[in-house]
Amino acid sequence: MKITWLGTASILIESEDTRILFDPFVELAGGSNPNTLEDFRGVTDICITHGHVDHLFFVPQLIEEQDATVHCPSPAAVTLEGWLEECGNVVRTLPGESWQVGGIRLRTHMGAHVPFTPCLAMRTLLQMRNLRYWRNALFLAWAHPRFPEKGETLVYEIEAEGKRVLLLGSMALDPDTVYPEGADLLILPFQGRREPEREACRIVERLKPRRVLLDHFDDAFPPVSRQEDTRRLCRLMKERFPQVKAAKPVAGKGIFI
Numbered sequence: 001m002k003i004t005w006l007g008t009a010s011i012l013i014e015s016e017d018t019r020i021l022f023d024p025f026v027e028l029a030g031g032s033n034p035n036t037l038e039d040f041r042g043v044t045d046i047c048i049t050h051g052h053v054d055h056l057f058f059v060p061q062l063i064e065e066q067d068a069t070v071h072c073p074s075p076a077a078v079t080l081e082g083w084l085e086e087c088g089n090v091v092r093t094l095p096g097e098s099w100q101v102g103g104i105r106l107r108t109h110m111g112a113h114v115p116f117t118p119c120l121a122m123r124t125l126l127q128m129r130n131l132r133y134w135r136n137a138l139f140l141a142w143a144h145p146r147f148p149e150k151g152e153t154l155v156y157e158i159e160a161e162g163k164r165v166l167l168l169g170s171m172a173l174d175p176d177t178v179y180p181e182g183a184d185l186l187i188l189p190f191q192g193r194r195e196p197e198r199e200a201c202r203i204v205e206r207l208k209p210r211r212v213l214l215d216h217f218d219d220a221f222p223p224v225s226r227q228e229d230t231r232r233l234c235r236l237m238k239e240r241f242p243q244v245k246a247a248k249p250v251a252g253k254g255i256f257i
Contacts, residue, residue: 003185003213006040012254021043023056024059027220039252045070045101047071069091071099071106109155109174114193137224163185167187200236204241212246
């Protein structure tokens with residue numbers, strides 16, 4: 001199974017002739033990993049973890065230009081219905097569902113999204129680089145209320161070639177859900193918390209994966225996003241979970257598990 005990070009939370013998973021895309025997003029001007037819609041073409045299925053703009057905005061254009069099925073939680077489906085003339089290829093997906101795409105088996109679990117705290121909001125609004133990226137700021141201010149999460153985030157469990165991957169859309173877990181432990185790879189967003197390394201370690205302790213692949217750590221939509229320093233996490237992981245390998249991927253460079 002091949003996993004390729006394409007910037008932000010965009011992940012491409014390939015097994016033999018099957019290619020499934022998760023949370024595609026074209027980074028805004030000034031983003032640290034510039035990409036285009038061309039990076040997301042040639043897939044049969046697109047899976048969305050939740051309906052925020054940095055996970056869903058470019059999906060209408062993608063599915064209008066290619067024959068792909070979109071699996072997403074209900075709020076994201078409602079958003080897509082407002083943008084598409086034909087919605088026959090949008091599937092509302094609930095926690096606990098499972099299905100097969102070629103040689104890849106997918107299951108969904110209830111997820112959670114990191115809370116937007118007043119402190120984080122004020123810190124973002126008072127940045128000087130809001131002036132430099134004012135066009136991005138205006139776009140995000142317009143888009144954010146139109147792309148709500150509404151408390152519905154999915155965790156995807158992906159199985160292929162005897163391997164199992166657990167993919168999170170945000171650095172949080174539902175407190176009441178029993179998640180499968182011991183995945184061969186945990187794909188973990190690393191942004192949205194004041195001390196992301198500590199929350200990441202709590203998630204690793206709960207899920208007990210063999211390996212961790214970080215995503216969503218890059219400055220994809222300045223001025224709201226930022227480049228996260230992953231070095232503190234690496235140090236904590238070596239201290240607390242020396243048996244678990246954590247990797248910070250390079251955009252566009254695939255890894256095999």
